[in-house]
Amino acid sequence: MAVLIVFWQKTLQKRKLFCDLWLAFLLIGSQSIARAQCVDPVLSGPPVWPPYINAETDEGIRSGVAVDLISKILTNENISFEVDKAKPWNRVLKQFENGDIDILFTLLDTAERRSFALYTEYWVHDVYAIITKKSAAFSYSSIDDLKGRPGVMYHGVRLPPPLRQIPIDNQHFTTVNEAHLLHRMLRHGRVDYVLASVASFFDLIPEGFDPEEFHVLQSSAVRVPVYMAISKKSNCVDLLETINGKIRVLRDEVAQSLYAGKFVN
Incomplete structure (x- = not known):
């Protein structure tokens, strides 16, 4: 009887090993098929969103954390690709919806966009916050703490709640159309605080300023998740899980590079 039990245990172990190997074979095979179908994908995103997407150079080069990340992922998968020229965001979205653009390297989540976009897992949180001078910091627990304090933000930025209520409620609040003015107004005491994306604010610090x-x-x-996405009309849809796997490995490194040492209580 004991011999029979040992025989069945060994048989089951062999079957499990065979199943594990077969599943691994299927996974590798499916990834190879996904790579074979995804030929020279076109990548794009908003025209500028520092530090995730820098302004396009005069030579037509696009760079930034998001561009570098998807480039690294696809290069590691031996997939050649084309980074599209910067163009108006609405045009990018339309071409993405039609399948003329395969992958967006940055995209915020909306129900409407999910009708034509396959979202990856988030790869970074864009953190929005109140930024002050170190020498004039103050405590903050709610937007009521800002009453009477002058503040500023870059015109057109879409703040997440509850921060978006601050410019509405505060009559001492203003906006500017040049990013460098945020830092200068704060440094010279013309405002008590800036509302901004933390990563963007520190990336755009003018020369001669100390972070x-x-x-x-x-x-x-307030942390806003940022995703990549594949067009549902793209031949690269089967690449989604491969990209997700790489994102899981790399996103802590991305967050560390963007936010290390930039928060205080």
Whole structure:
């Protein structure tokens, strides 16, 4: 009887090993098929969103954290690709919806976009917060703490709630059309705080400014997940899980590079 039990145990172990190997074979095979179908995909995104997407150079080169990340992922998969020229965002979305653009390297989530986009897992959080001078920091627990304090933001930025209510409620709030004015107004005491994407604010610090001059109030931080997406009309749809696997490995490294040392209580 004992011999029979041992025989069946070994048989089951062999069957499990065979099943594991077969599943691995299927996974490798499906990934190979996905790569074979995804030929020279066209990549795009918003025209500029620093530091995720930098302004296009005069030579037509696009760079930034998002561009570098998807380039690294596809290169590691031996997939050649084309980074599209910068163009108006509405045109990009339309071409993406039609399948003329295969992959967007940055996209925020909306129900409407999910009708034509296959979203990856989030690859970074774009953190919005109140930024002050280090020498003039103040405590913050709610937007009521900002009453009477002058503030500023870059015109046209879509703030997440509850921060988006601040410019509405505060009569001492203003907007500017040049990013460098945010840092200058804060440095010279013309405002008490800036509302901004933390990554963008520090990426755009003017020459001669020290990042250590500024404080991010962690209690005000709102994290907005940022995704990549594949057009549902693209031949690259089967690449989704491969991209997700790479994102899981790399996103902590991305967050560390963007936000290390930039938060205070």
